[in-house]
Amino acid sequence: MLLVIDVGNTHITLGVFEDKELKGTFRMTTGYSRTSDEYGIFICNMLEYRGINKDLVDAAIISSVVPDLMHSLTSGIIKYFHIKPYHIKWDSFTGITVKTANPKALGADRIVDAAAAYEIYGGPVLIADFGTATTYDLVNEKGEFIAEITSPGLEISARALWQQAAKLPKFAIEKPESILAKDTITSMQAGLVYGYIGQVEYIVKKVKEESGLKDLKVVATGGLGKVLARETETIDVYDQRLTLEGLRIIYEKNKEAENRDEA
Numbered sequence: 001m002l003l004v005i006d007v008g009n010t011h012i013t014l015g016v017f018e019d020k021e022l023k024g025t026f027r028m029t030t031g032y033s034r035t036s037d038e039y040g041i042f043i044c045n046m047l048e049y050r051g052i053n054k055d056l057v058d059a060a061i062i063s064s065v066v067p068d069l070m071h072s073l074t075s076g077i078i079k080y081f082h083i084k085p086y087h088i089k090w091d092s093f094t095g096i097t098v099k100t101a102n103p104k105a106l107g108a109d110r111i112v113d114a115a116a117a118y119e120i121y122g123g124p125v126l127i128a129d130f131g132t133a134t135t136y137d138l139v140n141e142k143g144e145f146i147a148e149i150t151s152p153g154l155e156i157s158a159r160a161l162w163q164q165a166a167k168l169p170k171f172a173i174e175k176p177e178s179i180l181a182k183d184t185i186t187s188m189q190a191g192l193v194y195g196y197i198g199q200v201e202y203i204v205k206k207v208k209e210e211s212g213l214k215d216l217k218v219v220a221t222g223g224l225g226k227v228l229a230r231e232t233e234t235i236d237v238y239d240q241r242l243t244l245e246g247l248r249i250i251y252e253k254n255k256e257a258e259n260r261d262e263a
Contacts, residue, residue: 001016001017001018001023001052001056001057001058001059002016002017002018002057002058002059002060002061002248002251003015003016003043003057003059003060003061003077003081003085004016004017004060004061004062004244004247004248004251005060005061005062005063005064005073005085005247006062006063006064006109006112006243006244006247007030007062007063007064007065007066007069007070007073008030008065008066008109008131008132009030009065009066009131009132009133010029010030010131010132010155011027011028011029011030012027012028012029012030012073013025013026013027013243013244014026014027014028014043014046015241015244015247016047016050016052016057017244017248020248022241022244022245023050023052024047024050024051024052025241025244026046026050028042030066030069031069032066032068032069034069034072034073035072035076036071036072036073036075036076036079037076037079038072038076039072039073039075039076039077040076040077040079040080040081041080043076043077043080043081044080054080054081057081057083058083059083059086059251059255060077060081060083060084060085060086061085061086061087061088061247061248061250061251062074062085062086062087062088062247063087063088063108063109063111063112063243063246063247064087064088064108065107065108065109070087074087086251086254087108088108088111088112088247088250089108090103090104090105090106090108090111091103092111092250092254093250093253093254093257094111094112094114094115094250094253095115095118095119095143095249095250095253096111096114096115096118096139096143096144096145097143097144097145098111098144098145099144099145099146100145100146100147100148106145106148107135109129109131109243110127110129110135110137110148111145112243112246112247112250113127113129113137113221113242113243113246114127114137114139114145114246115246115249115250116239116242116243116245116246116249117139117219117239117242117246118139118143119246119249120239120242120245120249121217121219121237122141122217123139123140123141123142123143124138124139124140124141124211124213124215124216124217125138125139125216125217125218125219126138126139126204126207126216126217126218126219127139127219127220127221127242128200128204128218128219128220128221128222128225128235129220129221129222129225129242129243130153130154130220130221130222130223130224130225130227130228131153131222131223131224132153132155132156133150133151133152133153133156134150134151134152134153134154134222135148135149135150135151136148136149136150136151136203136204136207137149138207138211138213138216140211140213141213146211147207147211149203149207151199151203153224154173154192154193154196154224154227155173155224157192157196158170158171158173158188158192161188161192169184169185171185171188171189172189173189173192173193173224173227174189174193174227175189175190175193175194175227175231176189176190176193178190179194193227193228193231196228197228197231197232200228200232200234200235201232201234204216204218204234205234217236217237218234218235218236218237219235219236219237219238219239219242220235220237220238220239221238221239221240221242221243225238225240226238226240
């Protein structure tokens with residue numbers, strides 16, 4: 001079985017695949033001060049809780065945007081699973097080619113999502129990942145990653161409201177029944193969610209205009225992507241598992257390449 005791990009700024013998302021079947025997923029907060037034992041024991045315990053035999057895990061792959069915790073996480077996997085995980089880098093064999101001005105600066109998660117979307121949905125495709133930041137990544141019909149856009153995420157925007165304005169309270173990120181709000185909470189929800197829907201629609205419109213890719217498919221992912229995907233026809237598909245599937249796809253491509261080299 002294959003252990004896939006996506007290390008984000010806020011959460012670490014893990015999944016276990018048996019061939020192409022996702023047997024289970026779980027999440028943990030991104031902790032910078034955890035030891036290799038803490039990572040290893042947590043992952044083992046989560047697998048046991050889901051009824052997955054850790055001894056059947058014989059491969060692992062990681063994408064990470066948090067370099068500082070990679071030594072402990074990698075050591076934990078080696079120590080408790082006796083396997084060396086594969087790390088996604090800008091020049092990894094993924095099935096796409098990064099054509100941006102500075103490929104080395106591109107986050108591994110964006111590469112994984114782009115590779116997954118191109119493999120599953122074809123190109124041209126625009127991937128909108130609604131995480132800590134919201135990212136838009138454009139892959140053309142030839143599988144070339146040609147453009148990237150980054151904006152503050154929904155949670156960052158919401159936190160800015162209640163942290164920077166003393167009288168504004170915390171609120172749930174959800175769309176109110178009407179944009180014509182009658183109280184402080186719903187007014188904040190309306191401004192954030194309706195405003196964000198407008199941002200998504202305008203960014204997608206401009207990407208189509210400037211790229212000339214009128215048949216562009218828009219695939220959304222990320223925890224808050226579901227909130228937006230159901231509110232706008234601009235998003236064609238919401239795929240919650242896109243990153244985990246991307247890690248599996250990239251691992252399989254590299255394994256196939258290794259087998260060809262050895263043959």
